[in-house]
Amino acid sequence: MHGKALPYLLLMPATLFLCVFFLYPFALVAFEAVTRDGAFTLDNFRTMAGSWKFPVTVRNTLLLAAIVVPIQLAVALLMASVVSRLETGRSAALYIFAIPLGISDLAAGLIWLAIFDQSGFLNTLLSGLGIVDRPIMFLGYQSKLTIFIAVALAEIWRATAIMMVILVAGMGLIPKEYYEAAEVFGAGPWKRFVRITLPLLRPSLQTAIILRVILAFEVFAVVAALGGTNLPVLMGETYNWQFTLQDRNVAAASALLILAISIGFTLFFLRVLRVPKEARI
Amino acid sequence: MAEIAIKGVAKRFGGFTALHQVDLSIADQEFMVLLGASGCGKTTLLRIVAGLETPSHGEVWIGGRRVDNLPPRERGIAMVFQNYAVFPHLTVFENIAFGLRMKKLPQQEVEQRVNRTAELMHIEQLLKRYSGQLSGGQRQRVAVARALAMEPDVILMDEPLSNLDALLRLEMRAELKGVLAASKTTTIYVTHDQVEAMSLADRIAVMHQGRIVQAASPVEVYRNPAARFVGSFIGNPPMNFIPATKAANGSWSVAGLTLPGPKSDRQKIEFAIRPEDVDAGSEGLQATVRVIEPLGPHTLVTCDVEGGLFRAILESNASVQVGDHLRLAPKPDRIRWFDPETTNAL
Numbered sequence: 001m002h003g004k005a006l007p008y009l010l011l012m013p014a015t016l017f018l019c020v021f022f023l024y025p026f027a028l029v030a031f032e033a034v035t036r037d038g039a040f041t042l043d044n045f046r047t048m049a050g051s052w053k054f055p056v057t058v059r060n061t062l063l064l065a066a067i068v069v070p071i072q073l074a075v076a077l078l079m080a081s082v083v084s085r086l087e088t089g090r091s092a093a094l095y096i097f098a099i100p101l102g103i104s105d106l107a108a109g110l111i112w113l114a115i116f117d118q119s120g121f122l123n124t125l126l127s128g129l130g131i132v133d134r135p136i137m138f139l140g141y142q143s144k145l146t147i148f149i150a151v152a153l154a155e156i157w158r159a160t161a162i163m164m165v166i167l168v169a170g171m172g173l174i175p176k177e178y179y180e181a182a183e184v185f186g187a188g189p190w191k192r193f194v195r196i197t198l199p200l201l202r203p204s205l206q207t208a209i210i211l212r213v214i215l216a217f218e219v220f221a222v223v224a225a226l227g228g229t230n231l232p233v234l235m236g237e238t239y240n241w242q243f244t245l246q247d248r249n250v251a252a253a254s255a256l257l258i259l260a261i262s263i264g265f266t267l268f269f270l271r272v273l274r275v276p277k278e279a280r281i
Numbered sequence: 282m283a284e285i286a287i288k289g290v291a292k293r294f295g296g297f298t299a300l301h302q303v304d305l306s307i308a309d310q311e312f313m314v315l316l317g318a319s320g321c322g323k324t325t326l327l328r329i330v331a332g333l334e335t336p337s338h339g340e341v342w343i344g345g346r347r348v349d350n351l352p353p354r355e356r357g358i359a360m361v362f363q364n365y366a367v368f369p370h371l372t373v374f375e376n377i378a379f380g381l382r383m384k385k386l387p388q389q390e391v392e393q394r395v396n397r398t399a400e401l402m403h404i405e406q407l408l409k410r411y412s413g414q415l416s417g418g419q420r421q422r423v424a425v426a427r428a429l430a431m432e433p434d435v436i437l438m439d440e441p442l443s444n445l446d447a448l449l450r451l452e453m454r455a456e457l458k459g460v461l462a463a464s465k466t467t468t469i470y471v472t473h474d475q476v477e478a479m480s481l482a483d484r485i486a487v488m489h490q491g492r493i494v495q496a497a498s499p500v501e502v503y504r505n506p507a508a509r510f511v512g513s514f515i516g517n518p519p520m521n522f523i524p525a526t527k528a529a530n531g532s533w534s535v536a537g538l539t540l541p542g543p544k545s546d547r548q549k550i551e552f553a554i555r556p557e558d559v560d561a562g563s564e565g566l567q568a569t570v571r572v573i574e575p576l577g578p579h580t581l582v583t584c585d586v587e588g589g590l591f592r593a594i595l596e597s598n599a600s601v602q603v604g605d606h607l608r609l610a611p612k613p614d615r616i617r618w619f620d621p622e623t624t625n626a627l
Contacts, residue, residue, distance in 0.1 A: 180333050181366035185431065186354040186383030195379075199370040278411040279370050 033252035044253035048241070057232045064148070064233065065216035068155045072212060073205075075156065076163035081193070083164070084171040094168065098161045105158060109225025112154040113139070116146075116226065139226060147227040154222045159215060163208040170204025171197065206273040213269070214262045234258050283344040283357065283434030283467045284309045285330065290339030292325050292491075299325045300491045302339070307484075312461065312468045313496075316478040317488035318514070323471045324439055326488070330469060331437050332356055344434055354383070359428035360437040364444065365420045367412040373399070373423050374408040380431045398426040401460060418449045425457065429464055436461065438470040442477060454480060475515050479503070487511050506617065509551065509624040518556050518581065518592040522619070523566070525552040533618075536587045537567040540611075543618050543627040550627060551619040556581070557594040558615035561601070565610035566591070570603050584609070 033044055048054060083093050100108065115121045116138040123135040138146045174197065182192045198205075220235035229236070235258065242251035285307040292300040300322045307313045315323040328334035330341055332353035341349040348356045359380065367376050375382075377395045386394075399405040402422040412420060421441060428436050441457075442450045458481050461468050472478055478485050479499045486496040487510070495507035506512035512520035525533040525542065526549055533542040535552040542550070557579075559565070568584035568591055575581075575597060582601060584591045586609075593609055601607065618627040 175364075175366070177362050177364055177366040178368060180353075181360070181362060181368070182379070183333070184331060184353045184358060184360045185380035185427070187379075188352075188354065191383065196368070202370075275370075276411075278413050280413060 029252045029255055032249050033256045036249050044249045045257075047247075047250050048253050048257070051237075053232050053237060057234050057237045060148075060231055061217060061219070061234045064152065064155070064219060065213060068152050069209065069212050069216055071152075072156055072160045072163055073209065075160050076167055076208065079160070079164045080167035080171055081197070083168050094165065097164055100158045101161045101165075103158065104221070105219075106221035106225060108154055108158040109222035112150055112157070112222070113225050116150050139230075141230045144230060147231045150226050151219075151223050151231060154226060155216070155219065158222070159212065163212055166204050166208040166211070167201065170201045173204075174200045202273050202275050206269055209273070210266050210269050213265045217258055217262050217265075234261075284311075284342075285313075285435065285467060285469070286340075286342040287326070287330065288340040288342070290326070290329055290336045290341065292322070292329060292334065293337045298491055300329075300336075303491075303493055305486055305493055305496060307467060307469065310465050310467055312458075312470065312481060312483045314478040314482035314485045315469065315471045315488055316475060316485050316515075317473065319473060321488040322491040323473075323488045327437055327439055327469055327471045330435075331358060331360055356435075357433055358435045358437055359431040359433035361424045361428050361439065361441045363440040365412075365424040367415070367420045367423045367427075369412045371411075372408065373404065373410050373412075373415070376412070376423055377408075377427045377430050379427060394430045394432070395426075398430040401429065402426040418445055418453065421445060421453060425460070429460070432464075433466060435467045435469070436464075438468065440471055440473070443472070443474070450477075457481070475517070479515075487514065489514070504615070505626070506553075507626050509553070509619045512553055512617065512619075516555060518594075520553050520555050520617075521586075521591045521593075523552045523587050523589065523591065524621075525550050525618070535566065538565060538611075540613075540616065542616075545618075545620070545627060547620065547622070549621060551621050553617040553619055554611045554615060556592040558612045559593045559609040560612070561593075561595055561599055561607050562610045563608055565608040568593070568607045568609050570601055570605045570607060573601060573603060582607075 034040055034042065036043055079097060083090060083097070086093060103111070113120070117123070118135045118137055118139075120138075122138070123132070126132045127135065137143065139150065178196050178200065179192055182196050187195055218235050219233055220239065223231050223233050223236060234254065238251050238254040238258065241247050241254055285305075287303055287305040287307075290300060290303045291298070303322075303326060305313075305326075315326060317323045325334060329336045329349075330343075332348065332351060336349060339349070340347055343356055343358070353360075367373075368379065371379065374395055377398060378391050381391045381394055395408070396405065399408055402425055404419060404422045404426060407415065407419060407423070412423070415423065421444075424441070442453055445453060454477060470478075470481060482499050484496055485499055485502050486493045487502060488494065489508075489510045495502055495511050497505075497507070502511060503515055506515065506520065509522065513522070523536050525535045525540075527545075527547075528534040528539050531541070531544060532539050533550065533552065534540075540552070542552075566586050568586045570582055570584050571590075572583040573580060574583070578597060579594050580597050580599060580601075582593045582595055582599075584593060584607065591609075593607075595601070619625065620627055
């Protein structure tokens with residue numbers, strides 16, 4: 001029997017779980033997004049897009065992703081290159097770099113709030129050094145730029161490590177001989193990185209970027225902690241529609257929009273960073 | 282001109298000494314083979330010449346220039362790796378062109394050189410393919426073409442044929458010899474395969490436990506091993522060794538024979554002879570036949586001589602039976618003697 005059926009049997013519990021707790025709620029949400037009072041309509045999307053906040057949230061979310069993800073990618077690549085080259089203490093370095101991964105995004109937001117708050121560490125430091133006479137309102141509603149910078153910093157600090165871990169694993173898969181060959185045939189350290197590491201790292205880059213981009217569009221708790229409603233983002237607005245404005249249908253539409261953006265970018269990066277079958281290691 | 286001089290090179294990995302004070306000179310355009318069993322230090326020595334490994338001591342000179350402080354790319358070398366290291370993300374063309382692009386040669390010259398070397402290695406029809414679409418033998422050709430395209434002063438080869446099957450290896454061996462002779466480069470070639478070494482080398486450096494035991498022409502290494510190890514490592518079957526005890530008048534008695542031999546203060550030395558250098562006759566070493574293996578052109582006979590194994594290659598029409606007592610007469614000019622303490626030739 002059991003040879004062929006066994007794998008499917010073993011997958012069954014997980015599949016059922018996914019169907020009950022993911023596919024079914026997803027179908028419900030999708031249904032709610034395109035109906036109101038039982039009738040099919042696109043009004044929910046119109047309401048969502050018609051809100052004065054909508055263009056701002058879309059802009060903030062895209063801008064955050066566009067700034068945070070490339071910086072994270074660059075930093076993660078740098079860190080991964082350094083860690084991969086370590087001969088001793090490699091796993092220790094990995095663990096230390098990965099510490100922020102263990103912190104929830106709300107906690108991360110609160111940590112950075114403790115830094116940037118009016119009575120926070122940064123203000124204490126600045127007044128202690130005599131640089132300022134009275135605390136600066138970094139996160140006030142007039143200082144959207146500093147809120148944005150604080151959120152970006154918190155996000156970079158919190159979620160770069162996941163990229164780095166993926167990239168370190170990917171770099172470990174590249175045989176050393178390719179680097180030696182490149183070195184013998186005239187490539188210096190930078191050329192080796194550009195001509196060997198980056199192209200051979202494409203599968204890992206793909207995974208890391210897609211993962212980060214999706215998470216960047218779902219950014220919520222860090223923004224809520226640092227900016228409150230001063231820096232509206234898509235996920236925050238979805239929350240707003242659901243709980244503050246008590247409109248589940250528009251909230252569902254908003255959630256679907258985030259999903260659509262995520263799927264769009266995933267397909268884009270799958271395509272751009274695709275490795276042709278014949279060119280794989 | 283690219284003569285290579287290795288002067289007092291030593292390499293330690295932690296507490297393990299991979300190379301002890303190795304000295305070796307290789308003439309311009311010479312084909313030098315480093316031969317030895319795995320772990321003898323031959324690959325380490327090659328990688329030190331390449332610059333992929335830093336020596337703990339000593340100097341490396343290529344073409345009159347000291348290179349041991351230079352990175353590999355400034356040494357004027359090209360290399361063929363054991364696992365080929367053909368880049369999987371580049372086409373065969375771009376693989377061969379890799380070094381030329383690093384040198385920033387004009388596109389036209391890159392194309393010329395790639396096409397020429399590809400033709401030389403008979404892979405011109407594969408230029409658009411990727412490494413994953415090639416067989417082992419084809420990858421091997423790409424790796425060699427990539428090295429040749431650089432027109433380097435020195436080509437280093439690390440067991441380039443060891444991953445090929447036997448027939449392909451034979452074919453590539455002959456081809457490599459021709460191509461490299463025509464390219465007029467100095468070559469260092471690492472192998473554990475003595476037949477490969479004998480057939481390719483101008484000179485063989487036999488390595489054992491981190492030392493070069495003998496560096497000489499293949500015939501010299503085969504006929505006049507400088508140390509017991511060389512005799513026992515080279516030749517298939519290898520040399521026979523029999524203990525010899527001092528007899529009167531500076532002669533030595535060996536398994537029932539008394540032979541003139543070298544002067545030595547020792548009471549016991551070792552007599553050595555290659556299997557093909559004995560004839561069955563009425564006089565000679567007393568041998569009892571244990572195993573007979575007819576191999577076609579000749580017959581390999583394994584005997585007992587003085588309680589040790591002794592292999593003799595006899596004519597295929599020799600009529601011997603297991604259990605026969607033979608007299609094996611060694612050819613006088615092929616007899617070698619070794620000091621059992623130093624293991625050096627006497």
